[in-house]
Structure formats: C-alpha cells, structure tokens
Amino acid sequence: MIALYFSGTGNSKFVAETMADHLGGVAYSIEAAMDFDALMVQTDTILVSYPVYASRVPKIMRDFVTAHRNGFRNKKLIILCTQMMYSGDGAKAFYHLVADCNVDVRYADHINMPNNIPNIPMVTIKDSEYHRKLRLAARKLKTIADRIQKGQKFLKGWGVLGSALGRVQRPIPDAQYDAKHVDAFLVSEDCIRCGLCVKHCPAKNLSMEAEGVTSHHRCTLCFRCVNLCPAKACTVMLHKPVRRQYRKLLPTVMSSNAGSDIQKEDSL
Ligand SMILES: Cc1cc2nc3c(=O)[nH]c(=O)nc-3n(C[C@H](O)[C@H](O)[C@H](O)COP(=O)(O)O)c2cc1C
Numbered sequence: 094m095i096a097l098y099f100s101g102t103g104n105s106k107f108v109a110e111t112m113a114d115h116l117g118g119v120a121y122s123i124e125a126a127m128d129f130d131a132l133m134v135q136t137d138t139i140l141v142s143y144p145v146y147a148s149r150v151p152k153i154m155r156d157f158v159t160a161h162r163n164g165f166r167n168k169k170l171i172i173l174c175t176q177m178m179y180s181g182d183g184a185k186a187f188y189h190l191v192a193d194c195n196v197d198v199r200y201a202d203h204i205n206m207p208n209n210i211p212n213i214p215m216v217t218i219k220d221s222e223y224h225r226k227l228r229l230a231a232r233k234l235k236t237i238a239d240r241i242q243k244g245q246k247f248l249k250g251w252g253v254l255g256s257a258l259g260r261v262q263r264p265i266p267d268a269q270y271d272a273k274h275v276d277a278f279l280v281s282e283d284c285i286r287c288g289l290c291v292k293h294c295p296a297k298n299l300s301m302e303a304e305g306v307t308s309h310h311r312c313t314l315c316f317r318c319v320n321l322c323p324a325k326a327c328t329v330m331l332h333k334p335v336r337r338q339y340r341k342l343l344p345t346v347m348s349s350n351a352g353s354d355i356q357k358e359d360s361l
C-alpha cells in the first residue's frame with residue numbers, strides 16, 4: 094500500500110503517515126520529485142489524503158491526478174480527506190476524478206483536524222484545541238485501520254444528503270473556482286523580504302522581484318504562506334489581519350530546513 098498526500102500545513106500528512114504506519118505502507122508527498130507512475134504501478138492499494146477546500150479537492154491534487162491518472166487504474170482506493178469540521182462529500186469529490194479508472198473504493202472518510210485559516214474570527218487555533226483534535230483524529234485513524242484490515246467497507250458522504258451538502262459548498266465547477274482564486278494571494282507592506290513564502294509555496298506561485306513578492310496566477314489556496322510568514326504579511330482569499338498562525342505541524346511539510354526556517358517556539 095502507498096499513501097499519496099497533499100498537505101498545505103501538515104494535517105493531511107499526519108493522516109497519510111499515521112495510516113501508512115497502521116497498514117504497513119509508505120506515505121509520499123505529491124510535492125516530491127519522483128517517478129510516481131513507476132511507484133503506482135507496483136501497488137494494488139492507494140490511499141489518498143488531502144485537505145478539503147470548500148468541499149473540493151485542492152487544485153494541486155487534481156492536477157496530480159490528471160498527470161498520473163493511469164496509475165489509479167484498477168486500484169483499491171482509500172480516500173481520507175481532512176477538514177476543520179464539515180465538507181458533505183469531500184471524499185467523494187476525489188472519487189469523481191477517477192471514477193472512470195475502474196477503482197474499487199474500499200474506504201472513504203472525513204477526518205476532523207485543526208483549522209488552518211488563521212484569519213477567520215472565532216475559529217483561530219488554541220493549543221488545547223489542537224491537542225484535543227489530534228487525539229480524536231489519531232483514535233479515529235486507528236479504528237479506520239482496524240476496519241480496513243477486517244475488510245469492512247465505509248463510504249462517507251456517498252448518499253444523497255452528503256452530495257447535497259457538498260454541492261452547497263460547490264455552487265460552481267472546479268475550473269471556474271480555480272480561475273476565481275489563482276490570484277488569491279496578497280502581500281502587505283509589512284513584508285520583510287525573508288523569502289520563506291517563495292521557497293515553500295507548493296504551487297511555485299511566488300517569486301521575489303525588485304518590487305517585492307509577486308504572485309503568478311497559480312495559487313492552490315493551501316495557506317502555507319499565511320501560516321509561515323514571520324511578518325504575518327501574506328493573506329489568501331480573506332484579506333483580514335492574520336491572528337494566531339497554525340504552525341504545529343507546519344515544519345513537517347516544508348521542503349528543507351524544516352526546523353530552522355520558522356521560529357523555534359512555534360515549531361513542534
Ligand atoms: C481554502 C481553504 C478552504 C477550506 N475549506 C474547508 C471546508 O470547506 N470545510 C472544513 O471543514 N474545513 C475547511 N478548511 C480547513 C482545512 O481543510 C483543514 O484545516 C485541513 O485539515 C488542512 O489540511 P493540511 O494541513 O493538510 O493543509 C479549509 C481550509 C482552506 C485553507
């Protein structure tokens with residue numbers, strides 16, 4: 094079994110790695126530079142993990158599926174998306190991407206994890222909430238692994254209600270949603286030009302130019318830059334002041350110098 098994940102701020106990586114441990118597989122980030130076609134052909138079961146964005150699969154994950162769709166053909170599939178609290182049919186949204194690949198979905202579920210949007214009033218992340226949610230998620234993942242090993246099938250959000258709730262959050266098609274948000278990144282005058290957002294953006298959306306950090310119409314909405322920025326100068330979609338950043342698992346998804354690139358007291 095292999096687990097393929099995209100994770101903006103660490104939650105979905107936690108899910109993929111925990112499940113890979115339970116099921117005796119290996120977890121890989123889709124950001125890694127590797128031959129995924131060769132990897133996928135060698136396994137009969139693929140677990141995917143990703144954060145839901147308004148009940149959608151992130152654009153970067155959808156693009157990965159488009160690039161490697163043959164790798165999903167005739168596979169057993171386990172879909173575990175992560176969310177703050179609600180996505181209706183966030184797991185089934187992935188199934189729609191590969192429905193024509195003769196996949197056998199063995200298990201699909203939504204895992205509640207800490208919110209990673211640090212500028213919505215009321216739902217910023219307190220330490221106690223982080224620990225509580227992670228404990229509950231770890232317990233749920235163990236139960237899921239036990240069920241999968243017993244051959245039990247479960248498809249969260251596959252029914253009429255799940256689809257209806259998902260559609261409420263997805264009133265427009267993915268392509269239209271992407272077009273609306275590829276320029277969602279904004280940088281304020283508080284930027285100190287440290288370059289961290291440029292270095293760690295998974296969509297390679299940012300560059301440092303003479304006039305400052307510049308966005309190139311490729312934002313995948315992951316909020317990594319928003320939570321990472323030492324000056325709280327990045328905002329995405331919601332251009333309100335950034336409050337308490339979600340950095341608990343962030344070092345685990347940064348491409349290099351994971352521990353040292355962000356302030357020590359905020360890291361794991
Ligand atoms: C742009 C965006 C949209 C989101 N939409 C939802 C949502 O519809 N429902 C929900 O419960 N959580 C939502 N979240 C919260 C994330 O899905 C959640 O925190 C996730 O576990 C983050 O995973 P990651 O750390 O692997 O990136 C959203 C987060 C972002 C950044």
Ligand code: SF4
Pocket residue numbers: 280283284285286287288289290291306321322323324325326327
């Ligand atoms: S991380 Fe923040 S301070 Fe650093 S370059 Fe990006 S916007 Fe500027």
Ligand code: SF4
Pocket residue numbers: 278293294295296297298299311312313314315316317318319329
């Ligand atoms: S600009 Fe920020 S939110 Fe957008 S993809 Fe890059 S790191 Fe993620």
